Amino acid sequence: MSTIADLAPVRRRAEQKAWNWYDWANSAFYTTVLTVLFGPLMITVAGRAAGCGDDADDTCKKAVDVLGLHLAAGSLPSYLTSFATILSAFILPIVGALVDRSARKKWHMAWFAFAGSFFAALLFFLNGDHWQLGAVSVVIASVLGGCSLVSYYAIMVDISEEWERDAVSARGWAWGYLGGGLLLVVNLVLVQGHDTFGLGKEMAVRISLLSAAVWWAAFTLIPLTRLRNHPATSVVPETGGLMRRSFGQLWATLKDLRNYPMTLTFLLAYLFYNDGIQTVIYSASIYGSKQLHFGQSVLIAAILLIQFVAFGGALLFARIARTHGAYKCLVWGTVAWMVIVLAAMFLPNKQIVPFLAIGVAIALVMGGTxxxxxxxxxxxxxxxxxxxxxxxxxxxxxxxxxxxxxxFGLVFQLSGSYRPAIVSLVIFFVLGLIFLLRLDPVRGIKEAGNTAPAVV
Structure with a gap:
């Protein structure tokens, strides 16, 4: 009697490998553009328009006019990021509802990515004192990037069983850290050695911004061509008119969360500990330069170190989760974040080894969590x-x-030191841990109608 082998795991594995490439693709935008190069260039260009001169930095208080608002040039990148975030909060749930009803998730992901990369490419024209196009472009690219990730995350559920998602997600994050890190290395070499390549510094930065957009679009072609479209399942019927289905979606989702108390509990935990993580990442360079008095070369080395060590951190945590479960890993990872911010408070000035050691710890826990x-x-x-x-x-x-x-800013303003400011972030990890400890993961998985892995 002949038997037919079950090829479903083979197909899933092939799609998972293709899926990883979108993390590789979009991470270039978040590392090269949003994290490192866009902010300083926007401050310089907007600073010229405001009258701060060619050496404008984040201390430039002169204002530019944004839709009738007078905003300090030195704060403009932060305001743009905040506006993109608020806009995303209203748009993403609408996109999510659309994705759930679609059998073409990979196409939604790709078209949002291509549109986002187009607007990211327009940042090449951020020069002279013409900051307006760059401001509009970075907001739209950020929102479109978030839209593409909604589809990307949803695809993970289509191509993986519950028990294998920790490893799938970890490999995706690892590829993202690696891809974003590799392009960042190339771009930092170009920017730091711009004279060697016969370029002005601003032109080198603009070329780097363009390279991130091209990278994002080009590598999106791999998952687009190799992933399969999967039919929508358990579709929730649409109710109401266009306004109800669109602008009411966020409110409807929030109300629906009441039916899944463990899902809500985890989201609250994630909101707090992720806030802590993002603020540590944001404040690391400020703390290193202003409080510990390191130069730019050390800070660049730390950024790259974190990027590549986080690759290993994601894979390491996935291996640990295989034996001990993701829940325990997240609990102990949150505790590790508390230890890190407490240790950072006592870092000595101008001592490279302890500073880089904290960077390694941040990278390992960041990648995993x-x-x-x-x-x-x-x-x-x-x-x-x-x-x-x-x-x-x-x-x-x-x-x-x-x-x-x-x-972070308020504590610095009150204390005059970044040391209490950095340690104040422990409150976010404490709050996140409190909600994690209130979580019953098995109950939450069953309430959602899913199958709990053997080890949660």
Whole structure:
């Protein structure tokens, strides 16, 4: 008697490998553009328009006019990021509902990516004192990037079983850190050695911004061509008119969360500890330069070190989760974040080794907690609602870090030192841990109608 082998795991594995490439593709935008190069260039260009001169930095207080508002040139990148975040909070749930009803998730992901990369490419024209096009472009690119991630996260559920999602998510995050890090190395070499290449510094930065857009679009072609479209499942019927289905979607999702108390509990935990993570990432360079008095070369080395060590951190946490479960990894990862920010307070000035050691610790825990948070949350989503709920998750992921930066800034203003400012961030990890400890993961997975892995 002949038997037919079950090829489903082989097909899933092939799609998972293709899926990884979108993390590789879009991370270039978030590392090269949003994290490192866009902010300083925008401040310089807007500073010229405001009258701060060619050497404008984040201390430039002169204002530019934005839709009738007078905003300091030195703060403009932060305002643009905040506006993109607020806008995303209203748009992403609408996109999520659309994704849930679609059998063409990979095309939604790709078209949002291509549109986002187009607007990211327009940042090449951020020069002279013409900052307006760059301001509009970075907001639209950021929102479109978030829209593409809603589809991308939802696809993970289509191509993986519950028990394998920790490893799938971790490999995606790892590829993202690696891809974003590799392009960042190339771009930093170009920017730091611009004279060697016969370029002005601003032109080198503009070329780097363009390279991130091209990278994003080009590598999106791999998952687009290799992923399969999967039919929508357990689709929730549409009710009401266009306004009800569109602008009421966020409110409807939030109300629906009451039916899944463990899902809500995890989202609250994630909101707080992710806020802490994002603020640590944001404040690391400020703390290193202003408090510990390191030069730019050391800070660049630390950024690259974190990027590449986080690659290993994501894979390491996935291996640990295989034996001990994602839940315990997230609990102990949150505790590790508390230890890190407490240790950072006591770092000595101008001592490179302790500073880089903290950087390694940040990278290991960051890679692991971010990767496992995504896969763990997928277990708490009702079937057929992945896009809708991942839209909410994405809004928490990229949209709450202003709480942490606000506290960081207030504590610095009151104390005059960045040491108490950095340690104040421990409150976010404490709050996140409190909600994690209130979580019953098995109950939450069953309430959502999913199958709990052997080890949660």
């Amino acid at each position: 971010q990767a496992l948070s995504r896969s763990f949350f997928s277990l708490f989503i009702p079937k057929g609602r992945e896009g809708e709920y991942f839209a909410l998750y994405n809004a928490c992921e990229r949209g709450t870090s202003w709480f942490g930066t606000l506290l």
